[in-house]
Amino acid sequence: MVDRIYDLYNVLNDKNGTNNSSEALDAYKNLIEAIKQGPQEKKLALQFIAKFCKNFPAEMTKTIEAVIDLCEDEDITIRKLAIKEFPTLVRASNDTLQRVIGVLIQLLQANDTSEVTQVQNSIMTIYHINPKETISGILSEIQRSQEDLLRKRALRFLCSRIATLDETDLPKDIEEHLVKTCKDIALELDAEEFVTIIKLLSTLRSMQTLVARQELVNMIINQCHLEQGWNGVDTDRLSLVATFMGHAMSLLSKNVHSTKFVVFMLDYVIEHIDKLPLSSDDKLDLFRILAEMCPFCTEFDRPKERLAKLFNVLMTFLPEPPVESETGTNDVTPDFQFSFIECLMYGLHQLSRKYPDFLIAEENEERVKDFRLRLRYLYRGASSYTTQLKNALNGKVEGDEQDEQKKTRLIAYKICSNVQIMIRDLCRSPPSFKSNVILSWKPTEELKRSHSESDGGATTNKNGNGTNTSNVTTSANTANKRARPEKQLYRPPSGTQTGGQKNRRGGYQRY
Template identity: 40%
Template sequence: MYYPKYKNKPLKCVKHPKAPRQKWNAMLWVMCGFLSEFYVWFQHKDAYQVILDGVKGGPKEKRLAAQFIPKFFSSFPELADAAINAQLDLCEDEDVSIRRQAIKELPRFAAGENLPRVADILTQLLQTDDSAEFNQVNSALISIFKIDPKGTLGGLFSQILQGEDVVRERAIKFLSTKLKTMPEDVMTKEVEDYVFTETKKVLEDVTGEEFVLLMRVLSGLKYLQTVSGRQQLVELVVEQAFLEQALNPADTDSVDRLLQCTRQALPLFSKNVHSTRFVTYFCEHVLPNLSMLTSPVAELDIQLEILKLLAEMSPYCGDMDKLEANLMMLFEKLLEFMPLPPEDENGENAVSEEPKLQFSYVECLLFSFHQLGKKLPDFLIDKINTEKLKDFKIRLQYFARGLQVYIRQLRVALQGKTGDALKTEENKIKVVALKITNNINVLIKDLFHNPPSYKSTVTLSWKPVQKTEAAPKRSSGEDTGTGTLGKKVSPLPRRDARQIYNPPSGKYSATIGNFSYVIFGIKGTPWKVFLL
């Protein structure tokens, strides 16, 4: 144990031969009192050294050292490294209460050239599994962030680029959740520029989850809320999506990357920020391989998900270099999902099974075709030969007849139901089905005009429901997916960019209730209607 002997100048500390270790506690208080009493601290660094040595004592001494080391830190710059190292030792102590105390005081070391080091240390401490300690680290990081944002970000990004996986993960999550809470006088244009520059470096090698979180960081930056800012973000997503490369439909990683990037780009599109590059890529590389796509998630209907993304992007598509070719691809794909009616019973090509009407797929494809068709309104007249156009109209008519009967049945089933009655799972599915069928009906009517019209406006069935009193003819929600009779398809994973209602999926005819939908098509041939 060290006791001070007060001589004329300067302070000397000598070891008392009979000093018990139990009195280190008292000794630290003596040193603290001494340094607080004397104005000329720099003459008494031996006393400060005694406090630094307190980290080698017992729990009580360590707790005192955790408080006293930062208290006099600024008075002994020549002992700065030793002081920070001593405090860091306390941050790694086995006693969680000592660690919390040491972490709480770390921001007091964050001055000048020491701040990036403190930020680096705190970022590493994010890996703790103790919730209270983790919150303490977050609070400390926020404190020094308000002192020097760029210095703190330097420590965070250093660990994101070079640190261990768990540290990298938690540092990214810190940025995605805390930056948006910082006041404007802290998140200046210079700071936001720094965040954008460093985030671009991180995006060179990221996982899907990291990409989503980092896009959330960038989307929250104030200066990127402008049209030019959103355009920068779209260009960044385009780079990540590898749109210059052909898609390998059998590679789940490639498919997943395209899904993730498209989902992040969707909220950025507007009448001024176009989706042209994504829509073009979908038409040229994705639709031709639609049936061969490998889903990255077992429960995900990858074909329907792709078609839904295309439909959501299509209203924001600008001028396309190959508009006619892309419309032709949509047209051909639409024919695949719109069956011909069964022939007459005495016809040579009479079929034994009724065609399936895949409503969810058709809604997406019709909507996309309708949106792009506005840019080339004469497509169906000038670019499609007479026989093919006749075939297309027969398919449309067959589909429309099924829709009319189905819509009537749904309206009867929902008639008089309001409020809580519409919130049951069964009625939610019916409401969604009505929305899908109404949308398709409106779009088909437009295409039956001579010449075809592209003026009607519909809201895609899976868009969020307006918080108004529901009515049978105006309700909306999520579509029910596709599959065979009675087959259940799990809801799609939640998208981070927006909330979408996902009811139970499967064949609508299997879940709608006790109705038997057997109606009559062309020339009296019976057929069933399915919601896919």
């Protein structure tokens, strides 16, 4: 049979590869039939079909079917050879591109790594033949397929092989086409796939402008359906919205705003968080998201009503000062939940910059008076803990366990320091909102710098008022561009400082 295939080749070659004769056409059809023979015949016929297919456009459908059959062969060598020839079919007839891309995307589900690599290489070769149609074909297959593995690998291919190309291989017009096509299918994807598309788009050169980044934020807002509100009990929906908000964070700036997210949290979420069947870590994560959103929030409707909700939730975390009696003061140490307090106080501190009249409004006079009493009591507790923590941090420690314990104390120290800074602002008359704070879950390098800068300290009086002399500032851009934080919860112990233990996620410290 091998000799017969060579005879067919000679016929096609003698006829100069043209389809002007019935003899050449019959020879080509017989080559296609030879695909069904043994391994050697398959390899040889495939090689000759790739050489002459461009001369027989009327037989292209049968040609593609034959190559697809080889992609299902038991011999991986034959499968890889067939996959390698797909770009040749596209060069022979551009009408085959969409079908070929569909087949190749299906083949991304292969188990063999070398086979998947060959599939990716063939797709990239076709991309260089016709970039726009290739991108459209990939995204169309993602949109159409019900196979999770296929969609996941196709999206990963887009992110790792196409979105990372330089300007030569991904020029402006092709990038714009990629952006447009991604936007067209984005709202039809599931949550994980949508996040992948947002990540992909956010890395593209054309999406680095303010207008483009605001457009990405708007896409996330639409995917969250914030206008539908929240019923206060559906934790799955809340978790989904929180995930999307977390991915929107890296897009925010002083000109790309978080207002709709903040309003959603104030209107529907913060009053219900404490009642939800969630772990402390997950509740803290929700408060942290709100805190990080607040610096990028612009003015919104009904500020008094919405700030009152935030204020009231913060008050639930602020213990009342002990009542002095004839027998003395109650010495029971309250459970200061500083991690939660830091988030809520930071949110109030940031939003009050836009509405400074809230804390001095006549109707809030009694409430604010109680608020300040609790802040001063909290300040004294925080001062005690920061002293203990600072002494522990300045002590000599050795070994991995001690290093981990030092990291734990460093974050705990930063939480208390942040709370003190904000208390000093809030206890002024009228309240001040000038201090900028590095939130405690920022990268460790920032915390270390903040600790060293705060060694000069701040002078305070017994009421918690004072002058901040530490330099704890950061730009909005630095605060915005960071990895998601570790979930660390700090409740200061009443006695000796102890190291944190691993939480249910296995790797983070819980205080």
